[in-house]
Amino acid sequence: MSFRPTAYVEDVSPGSGALPPRAHASSDAPSLSLNGSWRFRLSDTADAEDDSFAAEGYDAGDWAEVTVPGHWVLQGHGSPVYTNHLYPFPVDPPRVPTENPTGDHLRVFDLPADWPAGGGAVLRFDGVESCARVWLNGTELGDFKGSRLPHEFAVGPLLKPAGNVLAVRVHQWSAGSYLEDQDQWWLPGIFRDVTLLHRPADGVRDFFVHASYDHVSGTGTLRVDSDVPGRVTVPDLGVDVATGEPVTVPVEPWTAETPRLYDGVLATAGERVRLRIGFRTVAVADGLIKVNGRPVLFKGVNRHEWHPQRGRALDPETMREDVLLMKRHNINAVRTSHYPPHPAFLDLCDEYGLWVIDECDLETHGFTEQGWRDNPVDDDRWTPALLDRAARMVERDKNHPSVVIWSLGNEAGTGRGLTAMAEWIHGRDPSRPVHYEGDPDCRDTDLYSRMYASHAEVERIGRGLDGGPRRRRALPFILCEYAHAMGNGPGGLADYQRLFERHDRLQGGFVWEWIDHGIAHPELGYAYGGDFGEELHDGNFVCDGLLFPDRRPSPGLIEYQKVIEPVVLTGDGTAGTVRVANGYDFADLSALAFSWSYEVEGEPVDSGTLSVPALAPGESAEVKLPAVPAGAPAGEAHWTVRARLAADTPWAPRDHVVAWGQIPASARPVPHVAATARPAAGDGVLTLGPAEFDARTGAPRTICGVPVTGLRLDVWRATTDNDDGAAWQSDLRFGLLWRELGLHRMRHRLDAVEPGEDALTVRTRVAPAARELGLSTVYRWTSDGDRLRLTVSTVPDGDWTVPLPRLGIRFGLPAADRVRWYGGGPGEAYPDTRTAARIGRWQSTVDELQTPYVRPQENGARIDVRWAELGGLRIEGDPAFFLTARRWTTEQLDAAAHRTDLVPGPTVWVNLDHGQHGIGSQSCGPAPLPRYHLRAEPAEFSFVFSPTDNGSPTSL
Numbered sequence: 015m016s017f018r019p020t021a022y023v024e025d026v027s028p029g030s031g032a033l034p035p036r037a038h039a040s041s042d043a044p045s046l047s048l049n050g051s052w053r054f055r056l057s058d059t060a061d062a063e064d065d066s067f068a069a070e071g072y073d074a075g076d077w078a079e080v081t082v083p084g085h086w087v088l089q090g091h092g093s094p095v096y097t098n099h100l101y102p103f104p105v106d107p108p109r110v111p112t113e114n115p116t117g118d119h120l121r122v123f124d125l126p127a128d129w130p131a132g133g134g135a136v137l138r139f140d141g142v143e144s145c146a147r148v149w150l151n152g153t154e155l156g157d158f159k160g161s162r163l164p165h166e167f168a169v170g171p172l173l174k175p176a177g178n179v180l181a182v183r184v185h186q187w188s189a190g191s192y193l194e195d196q197d198q199w200w201l202p203g204i205f206r207d208v209t210l211l212h213r214p215a216d217g218v219r220d221f222f223v224h225a226s227y228d229h230v231s232g233t234g235t236l237r238v239d240s241d242v243p244g245r246v247t248v249p250d251l252g253v254d255v256a257t258g259e260p261v262t263v264p265v266e267p268w269t270a271e272t273p274r275l276y277d278g279v280l281a282t283a284g285e286r287v288r289l290r291i292g293f294r295t296v297a298v299a300d301g302l303i304k305v306n307g308r309p310v311l312f313k314g315v316n317r318h319e320w321h322p323q324r325g326r327a328l329d330p331e332t333m334r335e336d337v338l339l340m341k342r343h344n345i346n347a348v349r350t351s352h353y354p355p356h357p358a359f360l361d362l363c364d365e366y367g368l369w370v371i372d373e374c375d376l377e378t379h380g381f382t383e384q385g386w387r388d389n390p391v392d393d394d395r396w397t398p399a400l401l402d403r404a405a406r407m408v409e410r411d412k413n414h415p416s417v418v419i420w421s422l423g424n425e426a427g428t429g430r431g432l433t434a435m436a437e438w439i440h441g442r443d444p445s446r447p448v449h450y451e452g453d454p455d456c457r458d459t460d461l462y463s464r465m466y467a468s469h470a471e472v473e474r475i476g477r478g479l480d481g482g483p484r485r486r487r488a489l490p491f492i493l494c495e496y497a498h499a500m501g502n503g504p505g506g507l508a509d510y511q512r513l514f515e516r517h518d519r520l521q522g523g524f525v526w527e528w529i530d531h532g533i534a535h536p537e538l539g540y541a542y543g544g545d546f547g548e549e550l551h552d553g554n555f556v557c558d559g560l561l562f563p564d565r566r567p568s569p570g571l572i573e574y575q576k577v578i579e580p581v582v583l584t585g586d587g588t589a590g591t592v593r594v595a596n597g598y599d600f601a602d603l604s605a606l607a608f609s610w611s612y613e614v615e616g617e618p619v620d621s622g623t624l625s626v627p628a629l630a631p632g633e634s635a636e637v638k639l640p641a642v643p644a645g646a647p648a649g650e651a652h653w654t655v656r657a658r659l660a661a662d663t664p665w666a667p668r669d670h671v672v673a674w675g676q677i678p679a680s681a682r683p684v685p686h687v688a689a690t691a692r693p694a695a696g697d698g699v700l701t702l703g704p705a706e707f708d709a710r711t712g713a714p715r716t717i718c719g720v721p722v723t724g725l726r727l728d729v730w731r732a733t734t735d736n737d738d739g740a741a742w743q744s745d746l747r748f749g750l751l752w753r754e755l756g757l758h759r760m761r762h763r764l765d766a767v768e769p770g771e772d773a774l775t776v777r778t779r780v781a782p783a784a785r786e787l788g789l790s791t792v793y794r795w796t797s798d799g800d801r802l803r804l805t806v807s808t809v810p811d812g813d814w815t816v817p818l819p820r821l822g823i824r825f826g827l828p829a830a831d832r833v834r835w836y837g838g839g840p841g842e843a844y845p846d847t848r849t850a851a852r853i854g855r856w857q858s859t860v861d862e863l864q865t866p867y868v869r870p871q872e873n874g875a876r877i878d879v880r881w882a883e884l885g886g887l888r889i890e891g892d893p894a895f896f897l898t899a900r901r902w903t904t905e906q907l908d909a910a911a912h913r914t915d916l917v918p919g920p921t922v923w924v925n926l927d928h929g930q931h932g933i934g935s936q937s938c939g940p941a942p943l944p945r946y947h948l949r950a951e952p953a954e955f956s957f958v959f960s961p962t963d964n965g966s967p968t969s970l
C-alpha cells in the first residue's frame with residue numbers, strides 16, 4: 015500500500031464537523047470529565063489508512079497509556095522540539111512532513127447512572143496540538159485545528175449508557191502548525207480537558223454578558239444576550255430581567271485593583287448558567303486606554319502556560335499559583351502570550367483582579383526568513399482559518415471582565431487576514447480595543463504596541479516625537495514585550511518605569527516573560543533547546559522568565575515587584591518626613607497599614623506605626639517620621655517604611671508587604687586603619703600585622719590565620735545571556751567584545767614587591783595576550799597590627815573603549831559556609847537591577863547565595879556591602895562593594911551548560927568587586943544604559959580584613 019497523506023491535515027481550512035464557537039460557561043447541566051488515562055499508540059506518519067482503532071470492539075489492550083490532558087512527548091513517547099521562530103520542517107505551506115508523529119488515543123467510558131435521558135450532548139476539547147480527527151462509537155465526528163482553542167461536537171444520538179468508544183487521532187504537524195509558530199516547545203497532544211456536556215432541551219447555547227460602568231453616575235448597565243431566551247437574576251443588585259433587556263443599577267465597578275464580581279444566574283427553560291459579572295467600561299479616549307473613565311498603567315507580564323513536567327497541560331493549582339504570585343509581586347496585567355489560555359485562568363483573573371490582553375493563537379514568524387513571502391496572513395485562502403481562530407477566542411472569552419483588550423496574535427507580519435480578523439472582532443465586540451504589535455502602521459489596532467524598544471525610543475514615543483503615520487500618532491502606547499528576563503536580569507526596569515510614569519501616552523508594558531520553559535530532566539536539572547537532540551533549536555532562549563521552571567521567583571521578579579510598587583515611599587532624610595505617593599489607578603490607600611523602623615547598621619532599634627491618610631489614586635503627601643529614637647547607637651542609620659496589607663485579602667495575608675522605602679538617616683563612618691605595622695621578612699615570607707605574604711610574589715598566604723589563595727585583580731565574569739546578546743543584535747554585544755579582547759584570560763605580570771616603612775606594595779600589570787591594553791595595578795597592604803587593609807589602584811593603559819565586566823579582587827578560602835553581611839540584600843543585585851536591594855543585616859550560606867539560572871552564568875552578587883563575614887574573615891569595604899562567593903571558579907561557571915555541570919570544589923572563591931557592568935536586556939532588547947557601564951578608568955578601592963572572632967561584628 016502506498017503512503018497517502020491525510021487530506022485534512024494539510025487543508026488550510028479550520029476543519030469540519032465542529033459546532034460554532036460559544037461562550038465558556040458553567041451550569042447545572044451534568045457533565046463528565048474524560049480526563050485521565052487513555053490508551054495510546056504512536057505512529058511515525060499521518061497515514062490515512064488504518065482508522066480501524068476507532069471502531070467499537072477494537073482491542074487496544076497492547077497499547078501504551080498516556081494521561082490526558084498531556085503531551086505524549088513528555089510521557090516517554092518521542093521528544094520535544096524547541097525553536098524560537100524557525101519552522102522545524104520545510105516551509106511549503108500548507109504541506110507538512112511525511113514524518114508526522116501521530117498519536118491515536120482511545121478512551122472507553124460509561125455514562126453516569128444519573129445521566130439524563132433526554133436532551134443532547136456535546137463533546138468538548140479545550141486544546142489539542144496541532145490537529146485532531148475524532149470518532150465516537152465508530153462514527154466520525156470531524157476534524158479540527160487551532161491548538162489552544164476549544165472545539166465542540168454534537169454527540170447526543172451516538173451516546174450509549176455504557177461502553178462508549180472515543181477515538182482521537184492527533185497529528186503533530188498540520189497546516190495549522192504554520193499558524194502556530196510561537197517561540198516555545200512544539201508539544202503535541204490532547205493537552206487540555208476533554209469533557210462530555212449534557213445539553214438539556216432549551217438549555218443555554220451562547221450568551222453575551224454586556225456589563226458596563228458609568229463612572230459619572232456610579233451605575234452599571236447590564237444586558238445579557240442569549241440565543242435561547244431566559245431570565246437574568248443578580249440577587250445582590252435586585253436585578254431580575256429578561257435576556258436582551260438592559261437594566262441600570264448603582265454598582266461597584268470591577269477593576270484589577272478592586273475586582274468586584276456579582277454572582278448571577280442566566281436561567282432558560284432547560285438550564286441555569288452561573289454568571290460572574292464585573293461592571294467596567296474600556297475605551298480608548300483622548301489618546302488613552304481608559305477603564306471606567308480613568309487611564310490605566312499596565313504593570314504586566316507575558317504568560318505562556320508552563321509546567322516543568324507537564325508542559326502546557328496546566329492543572330488548576332498551578333494556574334492559581336501563577337495568579338497569586340502575580341498579585342503578590344504587584345503585577346496587575348497579563349498578556350496571554352501567544353494564545354488564549356486555559357479557560358480557568360481567566361476565571362482566576364476575574365476573581366483576583368488582573369487586566370488581561372487575550373491573544374489569539376496565531377503566529378507565522380518563520381515566514382520572516384523569506385521576507386514574509388507566502389505568509390498565510392496575507393493569503394485569502396487562509397482567511398477562514400484566521401477568522402475561525404478569532405471567533406473561537408472571542409466567543410469563548412467574551413464574558414470575562416478581566417479581558418480588556420483582544421490581541422490578533424503575535425509576529426505574523428501584516429496582511430488582509432489580520433484586517434479581516436480585526437474587522438470581525440470590532441463588529442462582534444466593540445466594547446474592547448484590538449491589539450497587534452506587528453504592524454507599524456496600526457491599521458487594524460486601537461493602540462500602538464511595540465516590543466523591546468529602547469528607553470530612548472520609548473521616551474520619544476512618550477513625548478510624541480516618534481512621528482510615524484498619523485493614525486498611530488494619536489494612539490496610546492504599550493510595550494507588549496520588554497525587559498527580556500533571560501538568565502541574569504532584566505536590567506533597566508526602573509528606568510522604563512520612570513518613563514511610563516512620566517508620560518501619559520506610555521501606558522506601561524509587559525515583561526517578557528513570566529516563566530522559564532525548562533523541562534525537568536533527570537540528568538540536566540532542566541532541559542532546554544538542543545537537549546533532546548533537535549536538529550534545529552534555539553538553546554536556552556526558551557528560559558527567559560521571571561520565575562524559574564519550578565516557579566521559584568528569580569531576582570528579576572523581586573526587582574520587578576519593587577519597581578512597580580503601587581505605593582512609592584521616598585525621602586532624603588533631611589526633612590524628617592517620608593513622601594507617600596499612591597500609584598494605584600483606582601484604589602485609595604485604606605487597605606494598607608504603614609509602619610516605620612529605625613535601623614542602625616541594619617539592626618532595628620525601634621519601630622512603630624505610621625499614620626498615613628487614605629490618599630486617593632495619584633495623590634501624595636509628606637508624612638512626618640517620629641523623632642530619632644532616644645539612645646540609638648551611633649553608626650549609619652536608615653528609616654525603613656513599609657506599606658502592608660491591613661487585612662487578609664484573597665491573594666495574600668494581612669501584613670504582606672506591598673511597598674517599602676528606605677530613607678537614609680545618617681551616613682556611614684569610613685573604616686580607618688592606622689598604618690602602624692611594618693612588613694617583616696622571614697624565610698620566604700613577609701609578615702605584616704595579621705598577614706603573611708609570599709616574599710617572592712607579594713601574594714597573601716594567610717590573613718588573620720585564614721589561608722588565602724590566588725588573591726588578585728579580577729575583571730572577568732561568566733557572561734550572562736544579556737552580556738552575550740542575541741545573535742541578531744546589531745548593537746555592540748559586550749560578552750563577545752570582552753572575549754575577543756581576551757578579558758577572560760588576563761595575565762598578571764609581577765613588576766615589583768616592595769616592602770616599605772609602613773606598607774607592602776606589589777606592582778603588577780594585568781593584560782590579555784595579543785593586546786596592548788592593560789591595567790597597571792598596585793596592591794598596597796597596611797596594618798595596625800590587628801587589622802589589614804588592602805588598597806587596590808588600577809590605571810588602564812591603552813585605548814580602552816570597552817567597559818569591563820567587573821573590577822575587583824578574587825581569592826580562594828579553604829572553607830566557608832555561613833555568610834553574614836551588612837549591605838544590600840537579601841537577593842542578588844547589579845547596577846541596573848538594584849531597586850529591590852534593601853540595606854540591612856543579612857545572612858545566608860555560600861550555596862544559598864547562588865541564583866540557579868537554568869544556564870549557569872554570572873549571578874548572586876550582593877550589592878552595596880559595607881561589611882561581610884565568611885570563612886573566618888571579616889571584610890569591610892571602603893567604599894561598599896559587591897560580594898560574590900561560590901564553590902567553583904568563574905571559569906567553571908562560564909563553561910557550564912546546565913546546573914548539574916557545576917561541581918563544588920574544596921575552595922570557596924570570593925569576589926569583592928568595586929564595580930560590575932550593568933545587566934541590560936540584550937538577549938533580546940537593549941544593552942545596559944550607558945550610565946550602568948563599568949568604564950575602564952583609574953580606580954582605587956580598599957578592603958579591611960580582620961578575624962570574625964575578634965571584636966563585635968557590629969562595630970566598624
Ligand code: GAL
Binds near residue numbers: 098495498526555
Ligand atoms: C518576541 C516574541 C516572543 C519571544 C521573545 C523573545 O519577539 O514575541 O514570543 O520570542 O521575542 O524571547
